[in-house]
Amino acid sequence: MNIRQIVLAGRPEGMPDVSHFRFEEIPLPEMKEDEVTLKPLFFSVDPYIRGRMNAGKSYISPFEVNAPIQSGAIAEVVETRSSRFKKGDKVLGMLPWATRAILPASVLSSIDTRLAPASYYLGILGMPGLTAYFGLIDIGKPQEGETLVVSGAAGAVGLVVGQLGKIKGCRVVGIAGTEEKCILLKKEFGFDEVINYKKETDLPKALKAACPNGVNMYFDNIGGEISDAVLAQIQFNARVVLCGQISLYNQSSMSNGPRFLPLILTRSALIQGFIISNYKERYPEGIQYLAKSLKEGRLKYTETHIAGFDKLPEAFLGLFSGQNEGKMLVVMEEE
Amino acid sequence: MNIRQIVLAGRPEGMPDVSHFRFEEIPLPEMKEDEVTLKPLFFSVDPYIRGRMNAGKSYISPFEVNAPIQSGAIAEVVETRSSRFKKGDKVLGMLPWATRAILPASVLSSIDTRLAPASYYLGILGMPGLTAYFGLIDIGKPQEGETLVVSGAAGAVGLVVGQLGKIKGCRVVGIAGTEEKCILLKKEFGFDEVINYKKETDLPKALKAACPNGVNMYFDNIGGEISDAVLAQIQFNARVVLCGQISLYNQSSMSNGPRFLPLILTRSALIQGFIISNYKERYPEGIQYLAKSLKEGRLKYTETHIAGFDKLPEAFLGLFSGQNEGKMLVVMEEE
Numbered sequence: 182m183n184i185r186q187i188v189l190a191g192r193p194e195g196m197p198d199v200s201h202f203r204f205e206e207i208p209l210p211e212m213k214e215d216e217v218t219l220k221p222l223f224f225s226v227d228p229y230i231r232g233r234m235n236a237g238k239s240y241i242s243p244f245e246v247n248a249p250i251q252s253g254a255i256a257e258v259v260e261t262r263s264s265r266f267k268k269g270d271k272v273l274g275m276l277p278w279a280t281r282a283i284l285p286a287s288v289l290s291s292i293d294t295r296l297a298p299a300s301y302y303l304g305i306l307g308m309p310g311l312t313a314y315f316g317l318i319d320i321g322k323p324q325e326g327e328t329l330v331v332s333g334a335a336g337a338v339g340l341v342v343g344q345l346g347k348i349k350g351c352r353v354v355g356i357a358g359t360e361e362k363c364i365l366l367k368k369e370f371g372f373d374e375v376i377n378y379k380k381e382t383d384l385p386k387a388l389k390a391a392c393p394n395g396v397n398m399y400f401d402n403i404g405g406e407i408s409d410a411v412l413a414q415i416q417f418n419a420r421v422v423l424c425g426q427i428s429l430y431n432q433s434s435m436s437n438g439p440r441f442l443p444l445i446l447t448r449s450a451l452i453q454g455f456i457i458s459n460y461k462e463r464y465p466e467g468i469q470y471l472a473k474s475l476k477e478g479r480l481k482y483t484e485t486h487i488a489g490f491d492k493l494p495e496a497f498l499g500l501f502s503g504q505n506e507g508k509m510l511v512v513m514e515e516e
Numbered sequence: 517m518n519i520r521q522i523v524l525a526g527r528p529e530g531m532p533d534v535s536h537f538r539f540e541e542i543p544l545p546e547m548k549e550d551e552v553t554l555k556p557l558f559f560s561v562d563p564y565i566r567g568r569m570n571a572g573k574s575y576i577s578p579f580e581v582n583a584p585i586q587s588g589a590i591a592e593v594v595e596t597r598s599s600r601f602k603k604g605d606k607v608l609g610m611l612p613w614a615t616r617a618i619l620p621a622s623v624l625s626s627i628d629t630r631l632a633p634a635s636y637y638l639g640i641l642g643m644p645g646l647t648a649y650f651g652l653i654d655i656g657k658p659q660e661g662e663t664l665v666v667s668g669a670a671g672a673v674g675l676v677v678g679q680l681g682k683i684k685g686c687r688v689v690g691i692a693g694t695e696e697k698c699i700l701l702k703k704e705f706g707f708d709e710v711i712n713y714k715k716e717t718d719l720p721k722a723l724k725a726a727c728p729n730g731v732n733m734y735f736d737n738i739g740g741e742i743s744d745a746v747l748a749q750i751q752f753n754a755r756v757v758l759c760g761q762i763s764l765y766n767q768s769s770m771s772n773g774p775r776f777l778p779l780i781l782t783r784s785a786l787i788q789g790f791i792i793s794n795y796k797e798r799y800p801e802g803i804q805y806l807a808k809s810l811k812e813g814r815l816k817y818t819e820t821h822i823a824g825f826d827k828l829p830e831a832f833l834g835l836f837s838g839q840n841e842g843k844m845l846v847v848m849e850e851e
Contacts, residue, residue: 300831404777426778429831435778439770442739443761445789447567452787 182209183449186279186453187493189244194433195284196501198225200252201234201493215263219256219272219282219289221490224511225303226252226497227337228402231430249277250493251302253308255292255299256282266291273302275508278493280513296472304337305475305482306468313341313400314467315460317349318423320453321398325350333402335362337508338424340370340401341471344480347371351398356407357504365506370481404429405438406498411496412441419450422470431501483507487515517544521614522558522828524579528569531766531836536569537585537829544565545617550598554624555605555618556825559846560638561587561832562672564738566765584612585828589644590627590634601626608637612829615848631807639672639843640810640817641803643792644751648676648735649802650795651757652684655721655788656733665728665746668737670697672843673759675705677735679815682706686733689726691742693838700841705816719745720845733757738762742775754785766836818842824849 190203254276258266260423263286273287276282292302329346333339334355346353362374374391380385395416426469456488474480483503487496496511525538555693589611594602596623609624627637666680669690681688692706698710709726716722730751739761750836811817820840823829831846
């Protein structure tokens with residue numbers, strides 16, 4: 182049986198485009214003892230994938246050129262030589278971008294589809310939800326009445342952060358890049374204020390108006406000029422949860438911005454770079470909290486679905502122009 | 517009796533100079549119940565004083581124009597209407613820059629001159645020493661074998677930080693601004709490597725050579741381009757103790773520098789702005805540790821003395837051109 186896969190065609194300098202991805206047809210290798218054959222159902226596309234396209238070291242190893250891109254995926258077991266999974270089981274794992282994959286059972290996790298739909302394990306009950314939960318609760322330490330600013334507020338992480346902030350009694354101000362997203366955040370997700378940074382001509386002024394008492398927590402998914410503006414408003418003992426810097430991922434050299442360390446100093450503020458895998462041992466706590474909040478209706482969730490294996494590169498590239506509301510997923514069609 | 521005092525003549529924009537200080541002669545007011553009359557022995561001059569010359573809010577209230585500058589001082593009680601202090605007692609307090617001062621006993625602390633010379637309570641057993649201790653131990657959390665970089669290494673705080681780092685088994689790299697300071701740091705204070713940032717033409721390269729395993733902790737007293745270079749070398753889980761930004765205190769607007777937040781993110785690093793008064797309740801712990809280490813010879817200490825009340829403005833201004841080794845003190849002459 183032949184399968185199709187998508188490999189890294191070359192390392193991008195700056196913004197990647199479709200030329201950095203190559204579609205290939207290869208024979209499906211033979212399944213060994215303790216392995217399973219997987220049919221992917223949903224692929225997650227995430228900003229951190231951009232980092233893995235570079236050669237440089239990061240907290241996660243780079244993709245090899247001419248080898249498949251990988252991302253989180255939900256898949257169905259279609260054949261098995263493992264006692265852990267039976268045919269038809271739905272599993273979560275890091276999968277190559279391929280129409281079928283053979284992987285050791287040991288790198289896959291079961292998911293409980295009675296608790297939530299399978300795709301949720303790539304979003305609110307997966308890395309994005311856990312990132313929101315541990316970043317906000319553990320580093321942000323929200324206190325009732327404080328002001329929380331979230332950049333990338335309509336993204337997979339930001340949407341959860343803002344809602345958790347509301348649960349904790351904070352004033353929540355979201356920053357997003359389209360009017361549709363801003364309306365969604367306020368009407369559907371309970372954000373107190375929203376700022377459309379693409380429309381706003383004076384971001385510092387808009388932030389001051391939205392945060393009359395300044396900023397106590399900043400959950401940053403974006404970086405760059407948006408963060409410059411937010412950091413200028415931080416209050417004493419502010420906490421900055423550094424989760425993403427998507428506006429800067431495609432820069433081939435460091436850009437310049439205002440030197441804000443004197444403000445961090447005089448405000449006794451904290452900036453914490455944050456990687457969800459540091460919290461591995463506490464994932465069950467996070468999943469339980471998020472699932473319970475979903476069930477009780479205190480958390481809402483939305484996904485952007487794009488259909489078809491061939492759309493994986495475009496869906497990924499769309500993250501950098503903000504084409505998603507909530508979690509961006511590529512849904513497989515029957516092949 | 518008339519006394520002399522030094523008042524803030526006007527708020528500086530950028531670098532202050534002697535014109536921002538004015539000498540005045542005024543009558544010594546009458547001492548009230550529970551007050552003491554003080555003859556200052558040593559005045560501390562510290563970089564944070566620059567911040568108090570501005571109108572803007574900071575973690576400490578600004579000086580008023582036409583009112584005396586204040587700083588930490590050791591003084592002798594020359595008259596007393598308080599039961600807490602008797603004539604001849606030596607006390608620590610925040611004193612106006614004046615040849616005599618009358619203050620409530622309640623704002624003064626006793627010092628133990630059997631434990632260490634009086635002036636040490638403005639340095640290694642005072643704010644600078646405690647800043648070094650809590651900043652490094654509590655935020656830096658030094659681990660044996662890690663690399664610690666200290667900017668402003670020959671200053672009152674930096675000297676202690678570096679030595680504490682050595683006690684904790686770290687590789688300690690100091691950054692200072694003269695050859696004399698660099699020699700002192702290596703020969704007298706046990707720093708492993710020193711970098712003269714004023715002589716070095718390629719600071720990033722010099723840092724790489726001095727820190728072959730990268731930087732695990734950065735104790736920053738300086739900010740600006742020095743910090744740009746150090747932050748570029750931070751390792752996974754690095755801790756940045758933000759203690760001072762003296763290179764930027766005299767800028768009237770924010771300067772630009774490289775946007776390093778993506779590095780903080782991918783290195784899972786921490787930046788903590790840090791104000792010693794947050795640790796008030798734990799001062800005794802810090803003083804005890806520092807006094808013990810001094811007594812055991814594990815900590816050394818040096819002061820730069822400048823003689824004469826009239827030299828206070830110059831001594832303060834000298835901090836910004838790095839004219840001190842260790843703690844900068846102005847020693848009063850008999851008036």
